[in-house]
Amino acid sequence: MICSEEEAYAGPMLRVGGNPQSGPQDGETIPPTERARYYRGSSEKFSFTRDGVYTNEQFRVGGPDLCLLPAEHANIDKDPQAKRLEKATDSLQEVVHAVLKRHNLRRPEGPIIAQRYWKYDREPDHRFTVLMWLGTREKVNDDWLLAVKEIRRLYADNGFSDIIVEMFVWRDPVLSFPVGAAEDITRIWPSLEPQIVKALSGKECLELNVLRRGREKVPNDNPVTVVLTVSPTSTDDWIAIREWIVHLLNNNGLEYVAVEIGAGVLWPFGGVPSENPLPNDAWKGPAKMGCSIGPLGSTETSATLGGYLQLQHPNGQWSAFGVTCHHAAVPEFPTEYLSINPTTLADWHKSGIKPNAKGCEMIKIASPSLDDHETAISYFEAQIRAAKEDPAYQEVEQLIADEEFIIPHRLRVHNVRKEIVDINKNQLKAAKALFERERNYLGRLFASSGCRQSSNLTSLDWALLKISAHRVSENELPNPESFFGLNFIPIFSPLEPNVTTVANIQETLDSQYPHVFKSGRSSGLTQGILNGIKSHTFDQWGYRAADGQNVEVIRRDMVVTSNALRGAMAFAIPGDSGAFVYNRLGHFIGMAIGGNSHSNTTSVTCARDLFDDIKKITGARAVRLAE
Secondary structure, X not given: OOOOOEEEEEOOOOEOOOOOOOOOOOOOOOOEOOOOEEEOOEEOOOOOEEOOOOEEOOOEEEEOOOOOOOEEEOOOOOOHHXXXXXXXXHHOHHHHHHHHHHOOOOOOEEEEEEOEEEOOOOOOOOOOEEEEEOOOOOOOOOHHHHHHHHHHHHHHHOOOOOOEEEEEOOOOOOEXXXXXXXXXXXXXXXXXXXXXXXXXXXXXXXXXXXXXXXXOOOHHHOOEEEEEEEOOOOOOOHHHHHHHHHHXXXXXXXXXXXXXXXXXXXXXXXXXXXXXXXXXXXXXXXXXXXXXXXXXXXOOOOEEOOEEEEEEOOOOOEXXXXXXXXXXHOOOOOEOOEOOOHHHHHHHHHHOEOOOOOOHHHOEEEOOOXXXXXXXXXXXXXXXXXXXXXXXXXXXXXXHHXXXXXXXXXXXXXXXXXXXXXXXXXXXXXXXXXXXXXXXXXXXEEEEOOOEEOOOOOEEOOEEEEEOHHHOOOOEOOOHHHOOOHHHOOOOOOOOOEOOOEOOHHHHHHOOOOEEEEEXXXXXXXXXXXXXXXXXXXXXXXXXXXXXXXXXXXXXXXXEEEOHHHOOOOOOOOOOOOOEEEEOOOOEEEEEEEEEOOOOEEEEEEHHHHHHHHHHHHOOOEXXXXX
C-alpha cells in the first residue's frame, strides 16, 4: 500500500551555471551534479520508517494508519463527537505544547480536528484525526514520531482511544504543465516510449506521461518529467523502475529530465454530485452545449452534453444528434432504471451499440440530471428559508405590514434581500414545473461506441442521443468575458459564435497559444493547455465482460493540463464527461473523456477519431458539427 502520492522520484541532474530545466545550451560542456532522489515522500538521505502502525516520513509523521494522499476532510460541523474532541483538544492544549517543547518542536498551527480520508476512497474511514502543521522540519530524527505517540496517549487517556495524530510540513501542490511540441524530449520520445512500456510489462502502472512537473507557478521553472501513475495498492519495486528510466534518459542526453512515480487513479468523468449551482437557464427548453444530463428518473450519475453533431444517412439526409460519453449514458451494470440482460450490456461496452439496437430505446436521458435538479431544489429552499428565518428580515417584514416607518438604508438592504428571495422562489417554481410536466426529458440513446480504442489506440467513448425537437440547441460558444479572470479574455478569440469548424491539432500545438477551452457540467468554463506528447494508458477501463473479468484496454490520448494562471485547478473533473473541447479560435479539438488524479490531467478523444468511429458504428456517409 502506498501512503504518499510520491512513491519514487529522481530529480533532474542539475548543472552548475547552466539551465537546470532545459539542459545545456548548444556548445556548453557543463559538468552535471547528482540527481536528488526521493522514496515515499522522503529524501533517500533520510531513513523513513513505516511499521504498519506509525508512519515517519520527512514531511509527514503520524498514526495509526495515516490515510493515502491526496486527502480530503468530511464536514463535521454537526458531529457531536467532533464537538467533544474539540473540547478535549482545548483542555489538552498546554500539555500538548509541553510535549512538543520537550522534543524540541515549536508550537503548531492548529491543531485541526478532521475526518481525513483519501480523496478517491469510495468507503472512507470516519475516524478522527488531530492534524498539526509544524511548518518546517529542521532536524530529521525520531522527535516527531515520539511526540506523536505521546500526544496520542494523552487523547487515549481522555477517552479517545481510536484517534489518529498527524504532523506535517505544508508544501505547495505539485503542478502539471505541458511539454511543448518543439522540445527535445518530444522529438526523442517516440524511440524511448516503447522501451519504457516494455519495462513496465506486468507492473501495476496505470498511465505514462511526459509533463513539466513542480511547485513553481512559472511553467518553465519546473523540470520536464517522465510521470508514471501507479495503483495505490501496488507492491512493485518502483525504485528499480525509476533507476532503469534514469539510466535510459542519461544514455540519450536527457539528464535534465526528472522521473516521478506516484499513486493515483484514472477515472471517467461522471457520477459525482456537483458543487456548482445550475445556471438560471437549466430548466428552459433548449439544452445548451455543456449542460447537465443524466438518466431519466435516476440520481445514479450526472454528466455533460458536449454539443451537437449532424450525420448524413445513406439516403443523403442529415440529422442532428446530441453527444456525450458512452460511460455517461450506459451504466456499467443493470440498474433500477435499466433492466437489461448483463450479457447484452457487456457486449455493448465491448463492441458498441448500432443505431436503434434492441434495448437501447430504454436508455432515456434527462436534462438537467435528477441529482443536479434535487440539489438545486434543496439550495433554493435553503436560501429562502435562511432569509425568512433571519430576525432582521422578519422584523422589517412586520414593520412593512404594520405600515411603520423604516430607516431608508435598512429598507434598501431589506429590498435587496427580498429580491434574492424572489429570484430563488421563481427558480424553484420553474424547476418544479419542468419536472412535473416531465419536460426534463432530453432524448434517448441512438448509438454508441462502447469503451474501445481505435486502430491508432485512441480512446473511443461516445454516445449519440436522439434529442426531442423542442430541446435541440446550437453549439454556441460562450462569450469570452464569461470566462473567470481577465487573463482569459485576450487568449480566447473565437472567429464565429458557434463551434462549426474542426481544428488542426498540430497547428494548435505549434501556435503561440496552444490553449483549449471547455464548458462542463461540474467545473463550468475552464481553460487548459494541450500537451505536446500523448499519454500511454495501461489501465483496465472499468467495465467487466459477461464472465466477470475486467477488460484491459491500452490507449494513447491527447492530454490537457490545467491553466498555469489558475494553479492546481484541473481542466475537467468528474461530471464533465462528454464536454466539447475547442481552441482559442473556437475550433473543435475533441471531447473530454477522463482524467488522472495524480498528474491532474484530462484525456481527450480527438475530433477526427471521434467522427471516423461514428461513421463506422452508424454507417453514416459523413459527420459534421451541427450548423
